[in-house]
């Protein structure tokens with residue numbers, strides 16, 4: 001059983017750059033779902049790749065600016081500080097890194113990421129053979 005979803009990726013809506021493997025998904029934030037987009041909570045060790053902070057800063061740096069934001073899902077709410085993340089190829093804003101979580105939330109933790117995926121994008125998942 002070597003197939004499955006190991007080669008499936010969430011991709012940039014701007015240029016189809018691979019952003020996170022399917023296996024990196026922690027959960028979708030269903031309360032933030034709109035007809036246009038979905039927000040996906042990605043594990044901190046979920047393999048997120050090809051993203052930068054604004055100005056091409058590495059996502060492992062301390063961000064220069066954070067924005068307070070309230071995340072919610074059906075039964076919970078978390079108060080966070082976020083910073084934008086951008087596609088390293090086309091610079092499209094693709095989501096956020098969670099810098100702080102202020103209520104010691106059991107699900108939302110610093111170091112996780114949120115990807116915003118375009119619902120109308122037909123390449124939410126992208127399967128591609130492994131490089132030789």
Ligand SMILES: [Zn+2]
Nearest residue numbers: 012015087090
């Ligand atoms: Zn892109």
